[in-house]
Amino acid sequence: MKPQDIVSGKASLWIFGYGSLVWKPDFKYKRSKVGYIQGYKRRFWHGDNFHRGNDELPGRVVTLIEEDDASTWGVAFEVTGSQMEESLSYLNVRETACGGYITRLMDFFPDGESHAPVQALVYIATSDNPRYLGPASPEEIGAQIAVSRGKTGHNLEYLLRLAEFMRSSCPHVEDHHLFAIEAAALTVVSYLLAAQ
Numbered sequence: 001m002k003p004q005d006i007v008s009g010k011a012s013l014w015i016f017g018y019g020s021l022v023w024k025p026d027f028k029y030k031r032s033k034v035g036y037i038q039g040y041k042r043r044f045w046h047g048d049n050f051h052r053g054n055d056e057l058p059g060r061v062v063t064l065i066e067e068d069d070a071s072t073w074g075v076a077f078e079v080t081g082s083q084m085e086e087s088l089s090y091l092n093v094r095e096t097a098c099g100g101y102i103t104r105l106m107d108f109f110p111d112g113e114s115h116a117p118v119q120a121l122v123y124i125a126t127s128d129n130p131r132y133l134g135p136a137s138p139e140e141i142g143a144q145i146a147v148s149r150g151k152t153g154h155n156l157e158y159l160l161r162l163a164e165f166m167r168s169s170c171p172h173v174e175d176h177h178l179f180a181i182e183a184a185a186l187t188v189v190s191y192l193l194a195a196q
């Protein structure tokens with residue numbers, strides 16, 4: 001980003017989402033593209049005691065875990081002009097203050113485009129984050145999600161909307177971790193409903 005582009009208003013920033021941002025960016029943007037980042041896998045290993053859980057029963061939300069040959073699909077949003085400051089100040093509260101995420105710049109590869117990748121800002125929660133929960137079986141994660149709720153809504157909505165995004169926008173991607181957790185969570189929900 002060149003200083004003269006900022007002054008002229010030509011500057012823009014790409015923000016990559018791979019969790020709730022793919023279905024609920026909640027900030028104004030110029031355009032969006034489906035695509036992926038390389039070297040990271042998406043895992044439900046981050047705890048959430050605000051949006052989708054609480055202190056007694058934290059929810060589980062996604063973060064990115066470094067793995068050389070992995071890639072993670074999502075959506076990148078291009079923000080320009082005043083949208084840059086507006087989106088970053090909003091995400092600083094939603095992702096960093098409330099969610100415990102930090103930011104990193106990564107190469108984003110738009111789907112179906114052969115040109116060079118674009119740099120995108122990504123919100124990631126590292127394992128040294130106090131809310132980090134780490135690995136667990138799909139059954140354990142699914143059960144936790146099935147019964148967690150926070151200030152923004154149920155953890156199940158968070159899971160199902162991400163799975164819906166992947167099926168509708170990235171049908172060629174087999175995200176076993178996501179779909180195994182979805183199946184496990186829906187199994188728990190069916191038992192809970194049957195027990196009523």
Ligand SMILES: N[C@@H](CCC(=O)N[C@@H](CS)C(=O)NCC(=O)O)C(=O)O
Binds near residue numbers: 095101
């Ligand atoms: N940083 C990831 C994950 C973002 C995420 O899920 N953050 C949570 C904060 S814990 C959030 O914004 N939740 C809002 C919601 O659940 O509706 C992304 O780019 O989508």
